[in-house]
Amino acid sequence: MKKFLWLLVVTTTACAPGIQTGSFYDNPVNYRVELPAQWVRVESAKHYMMTKDGPFTQYILIQQRPLDKPFKHTKKVFNKGMLPQEAAEVVLDEIASDRFVMNFHLVENGPAKLGQYDGFRVVFTYKTKKGKAYKTIYHGLLKGDWFYSVRYNVSEKHDSLTAFETFEKVLSNFKIEEV
Amino acid sequence: MSMIKSQAFILIISLLIGGCTTARQSLPEAPDLKGVEISLLERAEREQALLEQSGFLYEDQNLDDYLNAVVKRLHPPTIQSQTLPIVKVIKDPRVNAFVLPNGVIFVHTGILARLDNEAQLAALLAHEMIHYMNRHAFKDFDRFENRRFGEGAQRRFQGLLDRLGAGFAMVVMAGYSQTQETEADIEGLALVANTGYDPREAIRLFEHLKREAETEKYREYLFFGIHPRIDKRIENCETFIKEHWPADKKGILNRRIFLEKTRELVLVNTFLDLKAGRYRSAQMGAEKYLDLKKDDARAYYIMGEIFKHSGGAAEMDKVMEFYEKAIFINPMYPEPYKAIGLIHYKGGAWDLAKQAFESYLTLSPQITDRDYILGYLKSCQREGV
Numbered sequence: 001m002k003k004f005l006w007l008l009v010v011t012t013t014a015c016a017p018g019i020q021t022g023s024f025y026d027n028p029v030n031y032r033v034e035l036p037a038q039w040v041r042v043e044s045a046k047h048y049m050m051t052k053d054g055p056f057t058q059y060i061l062i063q064q065r066p067l068d069k070p071f072k073h074t075k076k077v078f079n080k081g082m083l084p085q086e087a088a089e090v091v092l093d094e095i096a097s098d099r100f101v102m103n104f105h106l107v108e109n110g111p112a113k114l115g116q117y118d119g120f121r122v123v124f125t126y127k128t129k130k131g132k133a134y135k136t137i138y139h140g141l142l143k144g145d146w147f148y149s150v151r152y153n154v155s156e157k158h159d160s161l162t163a164f165e166t167f168e169k170v171l172s173n174f175k176i177e178e179v
Numbered sequence: 180m181s182m183i184k185s186q187a188f189i190l191i192i193s194l195l196i197g198g199c200t201t202a203r204q205s206l207p208e209a210p211d212l213k214g215v216e217i218s219l220l221e222r223a224e225r226e227q228a229l230l231e232q233s234g235f236l237y238e239d240q241n242l243d244d245y246l247n248a249v250v251k252r253l254h255p256p257t258i259q260s261q262t263l264p265i266v267k268v269i270k271d272p273r274v275n276a277f278v279l280p281n282g283v284i285f286v287h288t289g290i291l292a293r294l295d296n297e298a299q300l301a302a303l304l305a306h307e308m309i310h311y312m313n314r315h316a317f318k319d320f321d322r323f324e325n326r327r328f329g330e331g332a333q334r335r336f337q338g339l340l341d342r343l344g345a346g347f348a349m350v351v352m353a354g355y356s357q358t359q360e361t362e363a364d365i366e367g368l369a370l371v372a373n374t375g376y377d378p379r380e381a382i383r384l385f386e387h388l389k390r391e392a393e394t395e396k397y398r399e400y401l402f403f404g405i406h407p408r409i410d411k412r413i414e415n416c417e418t419f420i421k422e423h424w425p426a427d428k429k430g431i432l433n434r435r436i437f438l439e440k441t442r443e444l445v446l447v448n449t450f451l452d453l454k455a456g457r458y459r460s461a462q463m464g465a466e467k468y469l470d471l472k473k474d475d476a477r478a479y480y481i482m483g484e485i486f487k488h489s490g491g492a493a494e495m496d497k498v499m500e501f502y503e504k505a506i507f508i509n510p511m512y513p514e515p516y517k518a519i520g521l522i523h524y525k526g527g528a529w530d531l532a533k534q535a536f537e538s539y540l541t542l543s544p545q546i547t548d549r550d551y552i553l554g555y556l557k558s559c560q561r562e563g564v
Binding site: 071073074075076077081083084085086093096097099102103104106108109110111127129131 | 229232233234235271451454455456457458488521524525547548549550551554
């Protein structure tokens with residue numbers, strides 16, 4: 001069956017176009033997200049990122065990757081039979097094995113929804129080599145041949161600007177289009 | 180998924196969003212040697228502070244004292260005026276070591292865990308000490324700065340690298356010339372022999388490095404990666420030994436004390452190997468640890484994890500045996516209960532899964548993955564118990 005994969009981005013800001021379809025990944029994507037009011041999508045060939053105040057302050061990043069795509073820092077891989085907890089472990093091991101993620105501290109690790117799907121939620125803090133501190137809330141799930149993730153990253157320096165509610169809305173609106 | 184890749188992306192995007200234009204700046208005049216030295220030392224101090232505050236430092240005062248005592252023993256009395264190098268250990272399973280220009284030697288747990296005795300450790304430390312004592316970083320500053328990225332590119336991208344954290348340590352490792360590396364090998368070997376250690380053990384060190392390179396298929400700038408070819412280094416060592424060390428002479432090995440001091444580190448490094456998915460290295464580490472301490476539940480648990488990840492369904496009986504052995508040795512150790520619970524849960528053996536998960540929660544009620552376990556218990560209840 002010929003695959004028909006697509007992306008629909010609903011935008012509400014003057015900066016971004018109204019509707020966008022097509023694929024922006026090396027691999028085409030088949031999920032749908034809504035761009036929150038006053039947030040802008042950052043154009044990129046490889047990521048779907050949205051931000052309000054600039055990505056060094058806070059951003060939401062959505063990724064879709066094939067299950068068999070190798071990671072950069074761990075040789076662990078996803079497989080189809082994994083529970084969400086086991087998938088979370090692979091993600092955490094990838095991050096913890098990255099030498100540039102310093103002072104990594106896991107705050108939370110548990111089951112959670114991503115859209116209507118069962119997945120996991122991990123919350124962690126870390127510092128960059130320049131000493132900048134960040135907090136990340138990371139939701140992920142395995143479905144079919146793909147791993148999907150939606151993460152919110154915020155600089156601890158700008159925690160007064162945090163947009164947790166916005167992130168929750170993005171999570172709840174996340175949909176996978178069956179192909 | 181990669182944090183660094185994401186950060187690079189963010190940086191580029193920030194520049195685009197800002198819409199800023201970058202003015203081309205003329206490069207400053209090359210600083211005199213004094214300025215270069217100060218600059219290098221300042222950067223080394225910053226890098227040291229960064230590593231010490233990164234959460235990567237392996238903190239074991241007893242081990243640190245031991246490693247620094249070996250350095251002191253190796254340090255030649257003729258240059259006592261120079262500051263004694265200091266050794267620190269980094270939690271990183273990759274086989275690596277490097278010295279900063281201020282004399283601080285960082286050794287990865289990965290290389291310490293592979294060594295067999297103090298003579299091999301001495302060969303490793305002596306190599307780094309020669310880089311420091313012969314001031315290689317200062318002597319070849321241009322190469323040191325530009326080796327990895329090319330002269331123009333390195334200057335152009337220095338700001339980017341700094342922001343991304345691609346740091347000084349990497350430049351240190353990539354910066355020495357092959358001549359300097361050979362010098363560090365040969366003069367280091369002389370230090371080892373003069374101190375009474377058996378220099379033939381340096382060859383074993385290189386063999387460890389070679390095996391590691393082959394096993395993990397390194398592509399990075401590591402201790403051996405940018406050095407002259409390992410076979411050539413072994414050849415240089417053999418020539419030195421033939422000329423300076425009688426065949427029937429016995430040197431110091433200090434195997435027992437070395438293994439005693441590094442035993443716990445071997446297990447910690449095995450967990451790091453497991454996290455990194457380096458299963459063959461993890462297995463070698465776990466087996467080495469079990470040779471040293473046969474009754475540690477953690478080692479059997481980790482063997483189970485290694486075979487679960489690397490062996491698949493065919494190895495499941497062996498996996499269960501390791502977990503059960505871990506529980507037999509230490510019934511209060513929670514991890515194997517969870518591991519057994521997951522196997523039964525995925526196999527639909529709900530009652531066995533329930534028992535194992537309940538034991539896990541009883542032993543570790545505050546564990547971070549508690550909500551997953553509670554969810555499994557609900558499913559077990561619903562599905563059949």
